[in-house]
Amino acid sequence: MPQIPEKIHELTVGQLSARSGAAVSALHFYEAKGLISSRRTAGNQRRFSRDTLRRVAFIRAAQRVGIPLATIRSALAELPEERTPTREDWARLSEAWRSELDERITQLNRLRDHLTDCIGCGCLSLDTCVLSNPDDVFGERQAGSRLMAEGR
Numbered sequence: 001m002p003q004i005p006e007k008i009h010e011l012t013v014g015q016l017s018a019r020s021g022a023a024v025s026a027l028h029f030y031e032a033k034g035l036i037s038s039r040r041t042a043g044n045q046r047r048f049s050r051d052t053l054r055r056v057a058f059i060r061a062a063q064r065v066g067i068p069l070a071t072i073r074s075a076l077a078e079l080p081e082e083r084t085p086t087r088e089d090w091a092r093l094s095e096a097w098r099s100e101l102d103e104r105i106t107q108l109n110r111l112r113d114h115l116t117d118c119i120g121c122g123c124l125s126l127d128t129c130v131l132s133n134p135d136d137v138f139g140e141r142q143a144g145s146r147l148m149a150e151g152r
Helices: 013-020 024-032 052-064 069-077 087-118
Strands: 046-049
Touching: 013 024, 013 046, 013 052, 024 052, 052 069, 052 087, 069 087
Parallel strands: none
Antiparallel strands: none
């Protein structure tokens, strides 16, 4: 990993990519989505402050556990401008994400457990298949596609 001297307070996109492990295209994408920011030089080149390294690490860690970018952006928006996320920030935010992740894990476990039910059947019956028609509550009451609220 390339070392950047302490006296350098801004990084080029290439330096940020090399240090963070994120592709240059990913960094451009993060910037376009408002997750990180840069300033432009007189020659229109991007320059990122050093604290962007920690923000990119935060984004990548959150992505690895399945947090959507919109949720990550909201979390980063809670931090003061130019402040890197701290261990306490991560603890607070990850606690808030825990229930969402638990629900996703439950859904994936249910999918895994019922996946073998379909191997060999070939029908993928819309009436009974737990993969194409999971937790069909409305289907028990009436036929057809129904997403309307009760009482309409």
